[in-house]
Amino acid sequence: MTDSASFPAPLRRLGLTGSIGAGKSTVAALLRAHGLTVLDADAQARLVTEELETLERIEAAFPGTVRGGVLDRPALSAVAFADPARLAELNAIVHPRVRARMAALEQQAVADGAQWTVQDIPLLFEGGLNTSMDAVLVVDAPLELRVARVMERSQFSREEVLARDARQTPAAEKRQKADFVIDNSSTVEELETQVDAALEALGISQRRV
Template identity: 40%
Template sequence: MIKIGLTGSIGMGKTTTGQMFVDRGYPLHDADATVHRLYKGAAVPLIEAEFPGTTGPLGVDRAALSSRVIGNPEAMKRLETIIHPLVRRQEREFYDQARADGIEMVVLDIPLLFETGAEDRVDVVVVVSADADTQRQRVLARPGMTVEKFEAIKAKQMPDEEKRSRADYIVDTGRGLDAAAAQVDAILKDIKRRFAQRGE
């Protein structure tokens, strides 16, 4: 089975691009969506123990947790120590199920793929990118987003130009949906050709 690692900085259009792979019949494991589920389930008691007062009847209070970890690298590291192993376990379960189902190719949506060394877990890396102005406009249009929060998130992420230089493929979402979809089709065609040549 071919594992495609999909990544990109905040506001680059990764979620929309990921859906394009799903629309073409390739299962996708979304790390962010997994975290959302964990924040309502398995992660709740672990986070409450580490950050008292940041959870409630509905699970983790994201605003309360953010106020404790944003801008605090040591606290963020403690949170990641809780969350990353849980996400990895869910990812392995997804991969094992897809393999059992005979799926030829899956997509792993991993926001911090390079930053966490996750490229070692995938066969190819697709980076979703756009120009800086487009990225900023998209992110600051999100509910509850502030310039401070945006800059803090960006500071944790590898610069876009470095991600692009390390990518096997790039999807530029700054040119519209049709152009992005055409890039996805071309990438899938080339991945299949490459792996067929390798006998995989």
């Protein structure tokens, strides 16, 4: 009989999400500092929208949004985010490709011996992907603080930030569905303390790199 201890433990997934401006990227950086493999869905989406086949499909669905073989992101956002049906059409083009890339990265993490991966996915709940996670960590902050951060970071108007926030699962609902909630309204030191506590609760070693 083969000793079951000889088989590697199955990979576990920690879902990371949060409303716009909550500071999810800061938490992702802290998780990387613990040596965790963080798979960034937004980064993969950017790579996907540089692929010729994806660009062709986007241009066919949203004429005038690809110029000289390069995606005009502001033009696409103006069209897609103005209409939920159009946004769903864009997501149907991009999201399956992003998920395929994320799956390939996860397979590589397994090959590299990772026991956990962090799935950094802004639309984790909206896409129903929370059900495939072993635990979900939600980053949150008060609405006005989040709005101010995005206005400063992305030069959006207040109305644009609120419109994007309204298209996501409400922050209160995310907190309710989360296994861990990280409040990112104070100092980086306080943020680190909360992240450390969540990892300890999950049994993830506190190894910093």
